Amino acid sequence: MLAGKPKRQDKIITTYEPMTKAEVIAAQRAWAKYVTEQDVENLLGLYDFGSPDEPLLFKPTLADVIRLDREGARSYFVGGNPDYPHDDGFLKRGWKSVEFQSAAGPILKAGGLGYKDMGHYTFVDGDGNATRADYTFAYHKLNGQVLISLHHSSLTWLPPVAD
DSSP, X not given: OOOSOEEEETTEEEXXXXXXXXXXXXXXXXXXXXXXXXXXXXXXXXXXXXXXXXXXXXXXXXXXXXXXXXXHHHHHHHOOOTTSTTOOOGGGGOEEEEEEEESSOXXXXXXXXXXXEEEXXXXXXXXXXXXXXXXXXXXXXXXXXXXXXXXXEEEOOOOOOOO
């Protein structure tokens, strides 16, 4: 039996599938692993790039441009794309660990065929320097794989310290 709202992708109709919170957490762990391993191919494999009518929505941490496709996401992670001249390659920063700190989730979305999550994640480089960012992710499952359909990230705002 098919569950969920049909999605048209390259003239093939696919269907969102039920998933569990544990599967979403496993996808987050895989994302962190691929970031620390600088494995761009497997990292990109965690995203659903969708179609022109329903593209990936990706606003990376250290970028001012929202990405809607695989080429834009790849450029953010590894750089070298003249269409994104400010991309230096997020993976090239040599992150040694990534820790997700969810505010309250992942939370099952209405209809039960997706999850959303928001919180902070901390990236630690080889010198032990930590960079904390705020994130929002949305996930759905297609063809047995949990995929990211929305990814927004920005540096955490910290109030000024009083003298």
